[in-house]
Amino acid sequence: xxxxxxxxxxKESLKWYGLGAIIANLLILVLIIPIQYDEKxxxxxxxxxxGALIRAVFIVFAAVLLSKLIIDxxxxxxxxxxxxxxxxxxxxxxxxxxxxxxxxFITIAISSVxxxxxxxxxxxxxxxxxxxxxxxRLLLEIMSMLKFAIAAAGASLIPLYxxxxxxxxxxxxxxxxxxxxxxxxxxxxxPIADNMYVALAFAAIGVLIAFWTIRNVDxxxxx
Amino acid sequence: xxxxxxxxxxxxxxxxxEIVSGLNMTVKxxxxxxxxxxxxxxxxxxxxMLLNLVKPTAGEIHILGETLxxxxxxxxxxxxxxxxxxxxxxxxxAFDNLVLHCEYMGYYKQEEIHETIELVGLKNIDNKPVxxxxxxxxQRLGIARAILTRPELLILDExxxxxxxxxxxxxRNLFQMLTKQYGITLLISSHILxxxxxxxxxxxxxxxxxxxxEISMDDIREQNTEYIELVTPHQxxxxxxxxxxxxxxxxxxxxxxxIRIYDANVTQxxxxxxxxxxxxxxxxxxxxxxxxxxxxxxxxxxxxx
Numbered sequence: 001x002x003x004x005x006x007x008x009x010x011k012e013s014l015k016w017y018g019l020g021a022i023i024a025n026l027l028i029l030v031l032i033i034p035i036q037y038d039e040k041x042x043x044x045x046x047x048x049x050x051g052a053l054i055r056a057v058f059i060v061f062a063a064v065l066l067s068k069l070i071i072d073x074x075x076x077x078x079x080x081x082x083x084x085x086x087x088x089x090x091x092x093x094x095x096x097x098x099x100x101x102x103x104x105f106i107t108i109a110i111s112s113v114x115x116x117x118x119x120x121x122x123x124x125x126x127x128x129x130x131x132x133x134x135x136x137r138l139l140l141e142i143m144s145m146l147k148f149a150i151a152a153a154g155a156s157l158i159p160l161y162x163x164x165x166x167x168x169x170x171x172x173x174x175x176x177x178x179x180x181x182x183x184x185x186x187x188x189x190x191p192i193a194d195n196m197y198v199a200l201a202f203a204a205i206g207v208l209i210a211f212w213t214i215r216n217v218d219x220x221x222x223x
Numbered sequence: 224x225x226x227x228x229x230x231x232x233x234x235x236x237x238x239x240x241e242i243v244s245g246l247n248m249t250v251k252x253x254x255x256x257x258x259x260x261x262x263x264x265x266x267x268x269x270x271x272m273l274l275n276l277v278k279p280t281a282g283e284i285h286i287l288g289e290t291l292x293x294x295x296x297x298x299x300x301x302x303x304x305x306x307x308x309x310x311x312x313x314x315x316x317a318f319d320n321l322v323l324h325c326e327y328m329g330y331y332k333q334e335e336i337h338e339t340i341e342l343v344g345l346k347n348i349d350n351k352p353v354x355x356x357x358x359x360x361x362q363r364l365g366i367a368r369a370i371l372t373r374p375e376l377l378i379l380d381e382x383x384x385x386x387x388x389x390x391x392x393x394x395r396n397l398f399q400m401l402t403k404q405y406g407i408t409l410l411i412s413s414h415i416l417x418x419x420x421x422x423x424x425x426x427x428x429x430x431x432x433x434x435x436x437e438i439s440m441d442d443i444r445e446q447n448t449e450y451i452e453l454v455t456p457h458q459x460x461x462x463x464x465x466x467x468x469x470x471x472x473x474x475x476x477x478x479x480x481x482i483r484i485y486d487a488n489v490t491q492x493x494x495x496x497x498x499x500x501x502x503x504x505x506x507x508x509x510x511x512x513x514x515x516x517x518x519x520x521x522x523x524x525x526x527x528x
Binding site: 003007010011076077078080081082083084085086087088089218219221222 | 274
């Protein structure tokens with residue numbers, strides 16, 4: 001399995017992903033700090049916004065990743081080449097999904113730690129609000145963000161369903177945007193962004209879709 | 224004799240329409256089997272079924288002594304293929320594509336990559352990504368990839384598409400070398416009848432999803448001697464000799480100087496000898512053989528080609 005994942009990375013260079021992740025992190029920081037200057041937002045809300053923003057960005061990144069790893073292989077027909085190799089199709093697809101899911105989780109986790117820490121330091125240094133963020137508080141917030149990161153990695157697989165139906169890259173990415181729009185709601189009427197149950201429900205759907213895709217792949221005609 | 228591929232009652236229907244129906248085919252080990260058929264006859268679908276890319280609606284496939292099931296995959300290690308047109312990871316170089324192929328096939332003699340690239344006559348490829356290749360170069364690379372791991376069975380769909388005449392000749396020699404030296408079985412489809420005629424040991428003619436004829440090339444050559452064409456200025460005298468002295472009645476006068484003799488029992492030498500003895504000038508005398516193209520068109524019907 002690890003060998004298959006290694007080969008996937010050989011076929012599709014992931015430099016864009018790393019570079020994009022770094023740029024995204026910096027942009028999130030640049031965006032988040034002025035928000036607090038402008039509006040009176042509590043620290044609690046601030047961390048919710050941070051987490052939601054990071055997850056939103058990397059769920060869309062995951063959709064691009066799924067497009068490149070799976071949808072594009074169908075579109076360019078290279079998947080048929082893959083299917084003529086003496087490797088179980090299930091394993092081939094599972095390796096791709098595992099790569100996308102794991103990469104999304106790791107990136108969200110690292111970004112959460114990075115952005116939350118830099119934000120806290122900046123907050124304390126420039127006294128962005130009247131409160132202070134003690135290290136204890138920061139660690140607590142990071143722990144919660146990591147839990148959400150697992151859920152987000154699961155949810156990031158949902159666009160696969162929409163993308164595979166028509167083998168369309170745009171369907172994959174648009175569906176990821178819709179998921180992000182729902183998952184990032186944090187207004188008083190629909191507080192989803194910090195609701196673990198909703199996040200887990202989405203994750204469960206994502207994982208189910210992954211299993212469904214893997215299960216179906218043997219029966220499918222490769223036309 | 225050992226059998227490489229055997230299909231029985233192989234059927235594939237898409238949305239109720241049968242693309243391949245009740246197809247029985249037998250490919251012997253070590254032979255070159257040419258699959259002929261008009262566009263849309265089901266050649267590619269058949270080949271995809273042999274590679275387990277498309278799952279049959281009914282019927283059985285036996286390949287290299289094993290029965291193909293929906294989830295067969297280990298068997299694919301012993302097969303090489305080109306389906307429709309060679310597909311590559313276009314951003315990668317030819318070499319990288321072949322390295323990937325080796326890795327996925329579980330083949331570890333990667334030093335053979337350069338050798339194989341040379342074998343198919345790919346030149347000046349450097350580190351160019353495959354997307355910059357011409358169709359002919361892609362075709363050669365596709366053949367290189369298919370034969371790289373020295374599989375027992377090669378399934379090649381239109382492998383000489385896009386090659387120039389000298390390229391076709393090189394590849395033909397390569398195929399013949401592969402069967403002779405390595406005992407590889409080749410299943411080839413093509414539109415170019417002349418090519419198949421020169422290459423194949425056995426021909427399968429497929430039309431509307433059915434194998435309407437499976438015959439060895441030797442049999443075709445033997446069965447299809449059509450007539451002896453005689454050109455002489457003394458046509459009338461020649462007719463007399465044929466009818467009275469040689470007792471041939473099955474002949475046709477085409478024009479003032481040409482006669483076609485359909486009687487299969489008289490040899491060309493006997494005819495020319497008799498004519499010369501009777502002092503009849505012969506401008507030419509030829510045995511006309513129906514070629515594969517005519518044979519094919521007879522079977523399939525011209526309208527469909």
